Amino acid sequence: xxxxxxxxxxxxxxxxxxxxxxxxxxxxxxxxxxxxxxxxxxxxxxxxxxxxxxxxxxxxxxxxxxxxxxxxxxxxxxxxxxxxxxxxxxxxxxxxxxxxxxxxxxxxxxxxxxxxxxxxxxxxxxxxxxxxxxxxxxxxxxxxxxxxxxxxxxxxxxxxxxxxxxxxxxxxxxxxxxxxxxxxxxxxxxxxxxxxxxxxxxxxxxxxxxxxxxxxxxxxxxxxxxxxxxxxxxxxxxxxxxxxxxxxxxxxxxxxxxxxxxxxxxxxxx
Amino acid sequence: xxxxxxxxxxxxxxxxxxxxxxxxxxxxxxxxxxxxxxxxxxxxxxxxxxxxxxxxxxxxxxxxxxxxxxxxxxxxxxxxxxxxxxxxxxxxxxxxxxxxxxxxxxxxxxxxxxxxxxxxxxxxxxxxxxxxxxxxxxxxxxxxxxxxxxxxxxxxxxxxxxxxxxxxxxxxxxxxxxxxxxxxxxxxxxxxxxxxxxxxxxxxxxxxxxxxxxxxxxxxxxxxxxxxxxxxxxxxxxxxxxxxxxxxxxxxxxxxxxxxxxxxxxxxxxxxxxxxxxxxxxxxxxxxxxxxxxxxxxxxxxxxxxxxxxxxxxxxxxxxxxxxxxxxxxxxxxxxxxxxxxxxxxxxxxxxxxxxxxxxxxxxxxxxxxxxxxxxxxxxxxxxxxxxxxxxxxxxxxxxxxxxxxxxxxxxxxxxxxxxxxxxxxxxxxxxxxxxxxxxxxxxxxxxxxxxxxxxxxxxxxxxxxxxxxxxxxxxxxxxxxxxxxxxxxxxxxxxxxxxxxxxxxxxxxxxxxxxxxxxxxxxxxxxxxxxxxxxxxxxxxxxxxxxxxxxxxxxxxxxxxxxxxxxxxxxxxxxxxxxxxxxxxxxxxxxxxxxxxxxxxxxxxxxxxxxxxxxxxxxxxxxxxxxxxxxxxxxxxxxxxxxxxxxxxxxxxxx
Numbered sequence: 001x002x003x004x005x006x007x008x009x010x011x012x013x014x015x016x017x018x019x020x021x022x023x024x025x026x027x028x029x030x031x032x033x034x035x036x037x038x039x040x041x042x043x044x045x046x047x048x049x050x051x052x053x054x055x056x057x058x059x060x061x062x063x064x065x066x067x068x069x070x071x072x073x074x075x076x077x078x079x080x081x082x083x084x085x086x087x088x089x090x091x092x093x094x095x096x097x098x099x100x101x102x103x104x105x106x107x108x109x110x111x112x113x114x115x116x117x118x119x120x121x122x123x124x125x126x127x128x129x130x131x132x133x134x135x136x137x138x139x140x141x142x143x144x145x146x147x148x149x150x151x152x153x154x155x156x157x158x159x160x161x162x163x164x165x166x167x168x169x170x171x172x173x174x175x176x177x178x179x180x181x182x183x184x185x186x187x188x189x190x191x192x193x194x195x196x197x198x199x200x201x202x203x204x205x206x207x208x209x210x211x212x213x214x215x216x217x218x219x220x221x222x223x224x225x226x227x228x229x230x231x232x233x234x235x236x237x238x239x240x241x242x243x244x245x246x247x248x249x250x251x252x253x254x255x256x257x258x259x260x261x262x263x264x265x266x267x268x269x270x
Numbered sequence: 271x272x273x274x275x276x277x278x279x280x281x282x283x284x285x286x287x288x289x290x291x292x293x294x295x296x297x298x299x300x301x302x303x304x305x306x307x308x309x310x311x312x313x314x315x316x317x318x319x320x321x322x323x324x325x326x327x328x329x330x331x332x333x334x335x336x337x338x339x340x341x342x343x344x345x346x347x348x349x350x351x352x353x354x355x356x357x358x359x360x361x362x363x364x365x366x367x368x369x370x371x372x373x374x375x376x377x378x379x380x381x382x383x384x385x386x387x388x389x390x391x392x393x394x395x396x397x398x399x400x401x402x403x404x405x406x407x408x409x410x411x412x413x414x415x416x417x418x419x420x421x422x423x424x425x426x427x428x429x430x431x432x433x434x435x436x437x438x439x440x441x442x443x444x445x446x447x448x449x450x451x452x453x454x455x456x457x458x459x460x461x462x463x464x465x466x467x468x469x470x471x472x473x474x475x476x477x478x479x480x481x482x483x484x485x486x487x488x489x490x491x492x493x494x495x496x497x498x499x500x501x502x503x504x505x506x507x508x509x510x511x512x513x514x515x516x517x518x519x520x521x522x523x524x525x526x527x528x529x530x531x532x533x534x535x536x537x538x539x540x541x542x543x544x545x546x547x548x549x550x551x552x553x554x555x556x557x558x559x560x561x562x563x564x565x566x567x568x569x570x571x572x573x574x575x576x577x578x579x580x581x582x583x584x585x586x587x588x589x590x591x592x593x594x595x596x597x598x599x600x601x602x603x604x605x606x607x608x609x610x611x612x613x614x615x616x617x618x619x620x621x622x623x624x625x626x627x628x629x630x631x632x633x634x635x636x637x638x639x640x641x642x643x644x645x646x647x648x649x650x651x652x653x654x655x656x657x658x659x660x661x662x663x664x665x666x667x668x669x670x671x672x673x674x675x676x677x678x679x680x681x682x683x684x685x686x687x688x689x690x691x692x693x694x695x696x697x698x699x700x701x702x703x704x705x706x707x708x709x710x711x712x713x714x715x716x717x718x719x720x721x722x723x724x725x726x727x728x729x730x731x732x733x734x735x736x737x738x739x740x741x742x743x744x745x746x747x748x749x750x751x752x753x754x755x756x757x758x759x760x761x762x763x764x765x766x767x768x769x770x771x772x773x774x775x776x777x778x779x780x781x782x783x784x785x786x787x788x789x790x791x792x793x794x795x796x797x798x799x800x801x802x803x804x805x806x807x808x809x810x811x812x813x814x815x816x817x818x819x820x821x822x823x824x825x826x827x828x829x830x831x832x833x834x835x836x837x838x839x840x841x842x843x844x845x846x847x848x849x850x851x852x853x854x855x856x857x858x859x860x861x862x863x864x865x866x867x868x869x870x871x872x873x874x875x876x877x878x879x880x881x882x883x884x885x886x887x888x889x890x891x892x893x894x895x896x897x898x899x900x901x902x903x904x905x906x907x908x909x910x911x912x913x914x915x916x917x918x919x920x921x922x923x924x925x926x
Contacts, residue, residue, distance in 0.1 A: 095403030140297035249375040
């Protein structure tokens with residue numbers, strides 16, 4: 001769902017044209033006497049439009065257009081809002097405490113949004129090539145299923161060998177791995193720490209097992225690989241969701257402060 | 271890709287709703303969650319595998335196929351599920367947490383804003399949520415106990431005030447102040463041109479400010495005219511121009527070092543839609559006689575002086591040394607470089623000629639018949655009349671008047687008689703002589719007071735020798751010329767033969783100046799004869815060869831029939847109040863090789879007299895330096911917006 005592709009070019013061209021028109025207007029002799037009020041209201045409207053994107057995602061049952069189009073509009077609108085913000089304050093960083101707080105929140109929203117869009121450009125492709133797609137909410141069940149299969153293999157091995165060596169070794173080493181998702185950041189950045197960890201411990205355990213038990217260990221190794229794939233899905237999907245914990249609250253705080261700013265300029269700046 | 275054959279098929283796994291507020295507590299511990307999941311209130315619904323249904327007298331297990339179908343235990347006799355397990359502790363979903371953090375952020379923002387708004391003290395450096403940024407240095411000094419309310423009337427006005435101010439830009443506007451034209455104290459340093467331009471427009475401020483903040487600006491700042499009008503003026507031909515506001519161009523709270531008055535080209539061009547993108551290429555040409563297109567106060571032809579008189583061997587030695595700066599005082603003036611005083615510049619050549627032009631105030635004229643008896647003269651004056659010398663028996667010879675001149679034009683006007691034709695004027699003149707013989711000079715002064723005006727009588731006759739004037743009248747009545755005692759080396763009033771004259775006037779002589787001013791200022795009389803006589807008198811008095819040769823240099827302005835005014839002081843470029851020029855940086859920058867003649871060149875063709883013998887300065891002269899990439903060339907380099915800026919608030923109140 002990339003925002004810059006062949007189908008989205010009209011949105012970006014439109015945003016560019018809007019900005020060009022804004023600059024021409026702002027530098028033209030026909031400029032309003034109080035351009036900051038005009039640019040301020042334009043910016044406020046644009047920010048409210050950007051905030052509507054969050055509501056659009058909650059109303060997925062309504063035919064409000066394709067999500068990709070909304071994302072493109074959100075991105076193009078965000079870039080336009082940043083440009084409009086600079087035109088509005090006529091600087092990069094304002095002077096007053098209130099304006100500085102508002103600017104800090106605005107930049108925070110912009111930066112978190114840019115980071116989020118970067119994640120959306122980077123991670124989905126890797127998710128598609130991770131070998132197994134799992135719905136994020138079902139990952140706990142998937143991990144529980146894998147863990148149950150692993151424990152079943154160990155129980156069978158114990159029955160066959162009459163020894164609890166495998167079980168004890170499992171509890172001391174592999175149980176940690178299968179208990180929950182592990183190696184979060186390694187998976188995010190495409191690292192191999194999980195594979196190395198699993199292989200090292202499988203080799204260690206294997207030295208103390210009988211030939212029959214090693215057959216079960218091989219099956220556990222396969223489940224370990226399967227679990228690693230689930231971990232990869234979990235790490236990347238979690239990151240794709242969690243970045244919004246910064247973006248959305250910052251945007252909410254910014255909108256609140258923007259309303260305060262609007263009140264202040266109406267009361268004091270005219 | 272998830273396919274229909276995998277384990278997430280709709281009939282094999284539950285339908286996930288990630289936007290719900292709660293998720294299964296078992297899933298939170300990475301265990302298999304129950305299929306139902308928590309309720310909307312966060313209550314676990316996974317204690318039982320199913321909710322058995324009654325089937326006749328028995329209960330039937332309803333565990334779904336996805337969960338393995340009906341269980342082996344089956345429901346109990348009371349209908350309870352046979353697969354009972356402890357409830358979990360449901361957890362909030364990520365969406366719920368994000369929403370909570372968002373609400374918290376909004377709440378914290380509101381609380382912080384409210385706290386810092388209430389806890390406000392703009393006079394201190396304490397942080398507050400109303401702080402729009404530091405004031406400019408010039409305005410920051412005015413913040414005192416009243417703090418923001420100095421300009422922002424809504425400050426401290428409570429919720430009601432804020433409500434009114436929010437919805438109306440005019441609400442809470444300060445009470446209007448008198449216009450600066452009436453009340454403002456014009457700074458002494460203000461250019462005379464600006465004052466002159468401001469004076470006619472000194473009317474009430476007209477339309478009230480459309481913004482309360484602009485009204486607050488004009489609480490202190492006044493302008494020489496209409497405060498809420500473009501350029502503080504009314505443009506008669508531009509009825510379409512609406513009122514203006516201070517906020518259109520000026521903004522505050524941009525920092526201590528910010529200049530409130532610094533404007534951009536775009537701000538000028540927001541009204542001046544004839545875009546002048548670049549001074550060098552698209553600025554309109556200057557007027558034909560620029561910068562000498564203002565009314566001249568004194569006549570001085572630079573071309574003839576430099577080209578003719580200064581090169582003449584006879585006068586070369588008396589020419590002030592140094593070229594232009596021999597006459598002009600450089601280094602103190604900004605816009606115009608004023609010439610030095612008369613003694614420094616002109617006296618060496620023109621001083622003597624001024625002294626040669628006496629002011630003949632009154633002349634006893636030729637008459638055909640004398641009606642003044644000899645004994646009348648003897649009785650009043652104690653002198654013997656010429657007629658008394660003849661023997662009584664001898665028939666009187668034909669009367670031969672001692673004077674062969676006509677009365678001066680000023681005499682004729684004062685007495686209300688024609689200057690030609692003795693028969694018409696001899697009676698009033700002899701009556702005057704008779705009156706002066708007995709009453710002294712008072713009858714003559716009374717005539718002046720009556721015809722010229724009494725306000726300046728003292729100045730007009732300063733140093734006047736009344737007795738000498740009376741004796742001159744006696745002499746003329748006796749048909750004799752008056753012979754004054756002593757020598758005539760000193761200047762001043764004297765009677766000489768038949769004249770009452772002011773001799774050897776000096777430059778800026780107060781008596782001559784008073785006479786010229788008084789006669790020039792006379793309005794046209796109602797009587798046509800008087801009007802004609804005054805015209806003649808005025809023409810003589812105000813001619814270049816008149817008394818003191820004043821009018822050779824000083825310019826008289828006004829209608830030819832009067833009243834007229836005389837420009838005694840050099841007035842430099844009084845027009846174009848909305849332009850400015852400062853010679854000082856130009857002189858410093860141009861250096862010794864670049865003299866005044868870089869811009870001010872001799873010549874000027876047909877318009878030479880009007881331009882003082884100098885060539886008009888064209889746009890190219892300025893654009894040689896002032897152009898893009900060179901020296902500053904924005905609008906405000908030369909143009910000013912306001913007229914007659916002054917402060918309404920005075921440091922010292924007028925005494926009442």
